Amino acid sequence: MSTSTFNLERLVRENVSKLKPYSSARDEFKDFNEDMIFLDANENPYNNGVNRYPDPQQITLKQHLSTAKRVPTDQILLGNGSDEVLDLLFRAFCEPKKDNVITLPPTYGMYSVLAATNDIANREVLLTEHFQPNVAQVLEQVDHQTKMIFLCSPNNPTANSFEAEKISELLESFKGIVVVDEAYVDFMKGESWSTKLHNYPNLVIIQTLSKAYGLAGIRLGICYASAAIIAVLNKIKPPYNVNELTQKKALERILDADSIQKEISSILTEREVLSKVLLQVNFVDKIFPTEANFILARVDDADKRYDQLIKKGIVVRNRSTQALCENTLRFTVGTPAENEKLIAALKELA
Numbered sequence: 001m002s003t004s005t006f007n008l009e010r011l012v013r014e015n016v017s018k019l020k021p022y023s024s025a026r027d028e029f030k031d032f033n034e035d036m037i038f039l040d041a042n043e044n045p046y047n048n049g050v051n052r053y054p055d056p057q058q059i060t061l062k063q064h065l066s067t068a069k070r071v072p073t074d075q076i077l078l079g080n081g082s083d084e085v086l087d088l089l090f091r092a093f094c095e096p097k098k099d100n101v102i103t104l105p106p107t108y109g110m111y112s113v114l115a116a117t118n119d120i121a122n123r124e125v126l127l128t129e130h131f132q133p134n135v136a137q138v139l140e141q142v143d144h145q146t147k148m149i150f151l152c153s154p155n156n157p158t159a160n161s162f163e164a165e166k167i168s169e170l171l172e173s174f175k176g177i178v179v180v181d182e183a184y185v186d187f188m189k190g191e192s193w194s195t196k197l198h199n200y201p202n203l204v205i206i207q208t209l210s211k212a213y214g215l216a217g218i219r220l221g222i223c224y225a226s227a228a229i230i231a232v233l234n235k236i237k238p239p240y241n242v243n244e245l246t247q248k249k250a251l252e253r254i255l256d257a258d259s260i261q262k263e264i265s266s267i268l269t270e271r272e273v274l275s276k277v278l279l280q281v282n283f284v285d286k287i288f289p290t291e292a293n294f295i296l297a298r299v300d301d302a303d304k305r306y307d308q309l310i311k312k313g314i315v316v317r318n319r320s321t322q323a324l325c326e327n328t329l330r331f332t333v334g335t336p337a338e339n340e341k342l343i344a345a346l347k348e349l350a
Contacts, residue, residue, distance in 0.1 A: 006201045024239040054244040074227040082221030090118040101148045106322035131158040148177045154184040157319045159290035171200045186212030188291035218246040294332045302327040312345040
């Protein structure tokens with residue numbers, strides 16, 4: 001898509017375009033490292049490590065992410081988990097009771113929840129039997145009020161990545177925003193779509209530190225997009241949406257790249273081991289291709305097998321209520337010791 005065919009101003013809600021963003025004390029004086037007496041933010045002056053408000057723009061953290069991901073800092077937005085980032089997209093671009101978005105079930109459930117929360121119509125287009133986007137059907141659902149299309153790749157709960165050609169076709173054909181949710185990107189073979197931001201002004205990428213980085217408990221979501229889209233989101237985000245403890249822990253973990261890579265390598269190795277075992281289990285009918293840190297398997301009776309594993313002290317996810325996922329269980333790849341217990345349990349049940 002050429003820049004001339006994408007009109008961001010047309011997509012932004014009128015009230016957001018007119019909005020004057022809140023300016024916090026830490027927005028107005030930005031040099032936090034100076035040896036200054038801070039009497040501007042009505043904070044408790046007694047230092048305990050968190051008595052001061054955090055950096056509202058998370059500058060240091062963004063600088064390290066920029067280096068690691070090769071994305072300029074003005075094209076990065078951080079949020080209180082990916083869910084906040086997704087909610088900001090709805091609030092910035094979708095007019096309640098008027099606009100619509102398109103999602104591709106089976107997929108991450110929060111897209112539909114956030115659409116409903118923001119009173120936005122959600123037009124669902126099922127994936128194909130091979131869990132790929134049906135591009136023609138998606139484009140048939142597009143009208144003048146369609147603001148966003150959500151693609152989760154690698155997809156949850158199916159674990160596969162979407163074909164690059166299909167994502168490119170949607171980006172080039174759709175005049176709204178295409179959101180590619182890459183929560184599981186660190187476990188896949190191909191490149192992140194963040195390397196193609198310069199080609200597509202309507203591309204928004206969502207990532208997280210909850211999966212490969214092992215920081216689900218701190219809630220840190222990441223958005224990569226054009227500087228213009230990031231500027232719109234910055235207008236409406238809460239001033240201190242990423243707390244000080246989250247920023248410090250995230251920075252500490254990002255700087256420990258060796259540990260992260262070792263854990264990813266272990267998960268990928270264990271994923272292969274578990275996949276081979278599941279193929280030999282007599283009640284498993286099919287293992288679906290995976291580029292995530294989990295495996296989706298179709299079994300003879302998902303409810304029965306789920307309950308049996310619970311009795312053995314193992315919790316997996318029954319995804320049978322999801323479209324195209326009848327009688328499926330989702331197995332997250334655990335540590336080698338956890339996987340040994342799972343494998344032993346599966347062999348006992350078999």
